Amino acid sequence: MPEPIVTLDEESLRADLKELIRKTVEDTLNGLLEEEAGDLVGAERYERTADREAYRAGHYGRKLATTSGEMTIRMPELKGMRFTTAIIERYRRRETSAEEAMMEMYPAGASTRRIEDVSGMLWGPGVSAATVSNLNEKAFEAVEERRNGPLERAHPYACVDGIYLKRSWGGSYENVAVMVAIGVNDDGCREIIGAAEGFTGSSECWRELLSWLRSRGLRGVRMFTGDKAAGMVGSIAEVFPGAACQRCTVRFYGSVLAKAPKAGRAKVAAMLKAIHAMESREAPERKAAEVADELESMRLGEAAKTVRGGCAETLTHTGFPAAHWRRIRTNNAIERLNREIRRRTRVVGAFPDGRSALMLATARLKYVAGSEWGARRYLDVTLLDE
Missing domain, CATH: 3.30.420 (Nucleotidyltransferase; domain 5)
Structure with a gap:
């Protein structure tokens, strides 16, 4: 039997593809944030114009856990105006699908500690018990609304x-x-x-x-x-x-x-x-x-x-x-x-x-x-x- 000419390391290929997707999403989000900051400032970088409404003051790093891995988001800082974005909700550290999954895990029978362990395995960084409790409060609001709903x-x-x-x-x-x-x-x-x-x-x-x-x-x-x-x-x-x-x-x-x-x-x-x-x-x-x-x-x-x-x-x-x-x-x-x-x-x-x-x-x-x-x-x- 002839020796195989080409060998494929599937595990390495999956890791490379996941990193490529993570990097692509990260770059896309950072690019969108830069565009949004430019629209709010009213001028391009280093541009001097009478219509300018604020000035850039650098960036600060922010972690975002997604199903593709943890990303570092470069959030623009502005002088003369607070930067608000519609791309990522303020104080959000995980994508919505991850939070929804955790909200479903607790009523399904998983303990708070188990949710912490599972979130660490699926999305990289774990979540604190306080975060799980806050998510459960959101879930319980929907539960209470349904409990009192009309028949x-x-x-x-x-x-x-x-x-x-x-x-x-x-x-x-x-x-x-x-x-x-x-x-x-x-x-x-x-x-x-x-x-x-x-x-x-x-x-x-x-x-x-x-x-x-x-x-x-x-x-x-x-x-x-x-x-x-x-x-x-x-x-x-x-x-x-x-x-x-x-x-x-x-x-x-x-x-x-x-x-x-x-x-x-x-x-x-x-x-x-x-x-x-x-x-x-x-x-x-x-x-x-x-x-x-x-x-x-x-x-x-x-x-x-x-x-x-x-x-x-x-x-x-x-x-x-x-x-x-x-x-x-x-x-x-x-x-x-x-x-x-x-x-x-x-x-x-x-x-x-x-x-x-x-x-x-x-x-x-x-x-x-x-x-x-x-x-x-x-x-x-x-x-x-x-």
Whole structure:
């Protein structure tokens, strides 16, 4: 086999091309700045004219981090006038795409320290924690605007739940709750319709949350799905009197299994699942009575009492199309979001206040909603009109 005549060092070629691009961009920016300074002065270099408005006073160096590498920009200085340029925003040290990437990294789950490390690898010089915080403030402004934005579509189904996070208070730690609401719109896609700070056991907090959603345009709700939180059912009846209330079947199972011995929980769980495997409203009610009788025969009186007293609350979904039952009888969709929030907030640990916890949770929800989660059709809502 003949020896290769020409060899190509790809790594060296990439480095040379990157340096060529960096140098070209740097020279172009410096040339544009010189032209802009000349227009402001009203005269060329060393030119004496009556129309001169300012005088040149040299240059000062300024670093600019870009995807092509770090550049040194020669900013003109003027006497008699402050030099302002439309080419590079004042105090900017990175190109916009780099800042936008960092703003997206924090809600996506990267910690401040991780962002510093990644920015150093991608753009050369690292960024300080203060810079990341300032960028996050910009991102949170957009998050807050979206959180309070109008709800333009009708949502026949809605699901509400809360998640507790840690916050510091006077040297100790306590819980702060973020209440989250999602809905299925009239196109059958899921939307995050609200997130607010509150206390999930308070009737007043639930009433405020639901009233806030209604003031933003939430309408057409036929059924709410959630846990049997104190005050939630009454608040729904007060704010949305025409909406039904479905208790999450998974949470109901948990309440029953908590009153059963560990050795018998698998059998009790299978009995409970058989209740909601029925195909009509009457059949689950009969099956629930049979399960309660069987639990009493197993000497599980408290579990049987819970089934008799709470099973009817889990059968509201049977008044809607059967094709929707599996997805509307639980709040599993919102539990998935809660796990996303928990994964992100675990990095932070304890928040300094409730607002910071709410903003980070809402930012994470905004990030998830922009993915396939919010674009994929979840239910065929046309069945509601049949």
